[in-house]
Amino acid sequence: EVQLVQSGAEVKKPGESLKISCKGSGYSFTSYWIGWVRQMPGKGLEWMGIIYPGDSDTRYSPSFQGQVTISADKSISTAYLQWSSLKASDTAMYYCARREYMDVWGKGTTVTVSS
Amino acid sequence: DIQMTQSPSSLSASVGDRVTITCRASQGISNYLAWFQQKPGKAPKSLIYAASSLQSGVPSKFSGSGSGTDFTLTISSLQPEDFATYYCQQYNSYPPTFGGGTKVEIK
Numbered sequence: 001e002v003q004l005v006q007s008g009a010e011v012k013k014p015g016e017s018l019k020i021s022c023k024g025s026g027y028s029f030t031s032y033w034i035g036w037v038r039q040m041p042g043k044g045l046e047w048m049g050i051i052y053p054g055d056s057d058t059r060y061s062p063s064f065q066g067q068v069t070i071s072a073d074k075s076i077s078t079a080y081l082q083w084s085s086l087k088a089s090d091t092a093m094y095y096c097a098r099r100e101y102m103d104v105w106g107k108g109t110t111v112t113v114s115s
Numbered sequence: 116d117i118q119m120t121q122s123p124s125s126l127s128a129s130v131g132d133r134v135t136i137t138c139r140a141s142q143g144i145s146n147y148l149a150w151f152q153q154k155p156g157k158a159p160k161s162l163i164y165a166a167s168s169l170q171s172g173v174p175s176k177f178s179g180s181g182s183g184t185d186f187t188l189t190i191s192s193l194q195p196e197d198f199a200t201y202y203c204q205q206y207n208s209y210p211p212t213f214g215g216g217t218k219v220e221i222k
Contacts, residue, residue, distance in 0.1 A: 035211075037159075044202065044213060044214075044215050044216045045151075045153075045159065045202055045204075045213040045216075046213070047204070047210055047211045047212060047213060049210075050211075059209050059210070060210075061209075061210035062116070062210065063210075095158055095159070097159075100206045100211065101147075101149040101161070101164040101165070101204070101206050102149060102151070102159075102161055102204070103161045103164065103170060104161070105158040105159055105160065105161070106158065107158050108158050
């Protein structure tokens with residue numbers, strides 16, 4: 001079964017750093033793009049960026065470029081989304097999904113940033 | 116960025132109704148269009164890709180059509196489990212963009 005398993009909920013303070021993960025299983029992790037999507041409370045879906053674990057080719061939405069870093073460790077079939085300095089406005093649910101057309105989704109990681 | 120406009124933003128329908136949701140792209144995207152269903156507190160679920168290809172395991176009551184700038188998602192006979200929010204997404208060009216969503220509620 002193809003699965004994406006995301007890391008658990010995080011509660012952080014403004015200015016802190018964070019790295020959340022998305023582990024793929026049941027398929028060839030290096031052969032499919034993994035994308036990240038933000039959903040702020042009560043709002044719609046926002047595409048953040050995408051990585052091809054096979055060669056680490058990474059694309060960002062202009063809205064998120066410079067705000068987050070997407071990476072992958074193909075040796076452990078895991079993609080990452082990280083922040084160097086969180087803001088309260090980063091409070092949201094973050095999903096990873098496979099392929100450009102997002103056929104398989106993780107269950108999401110809730111990130112809460114509050115002082 | 117390509118803008119994706121869904122209509123309506125919400126609708127009320129009864130069990131058994133045929134429901135159609137429209138998605139319009141601000142420029143042509145060929146058939147690089149996906150549809151998702153999201154229930155409260157859950158991750159989105161892929162329904163359709165390439166505008167009209169049904170994702171594995173998705174019931175045939177869901178269908179998609181369109182090409183270029185205008186697309187539709189149709190639910191042939193609405194069932195209680197179909198009440199949810201539906202999103203379209205273009206993946207023709209970077210950055211991929213989502214529509215604002217259509218909330219399907221019980222009448």
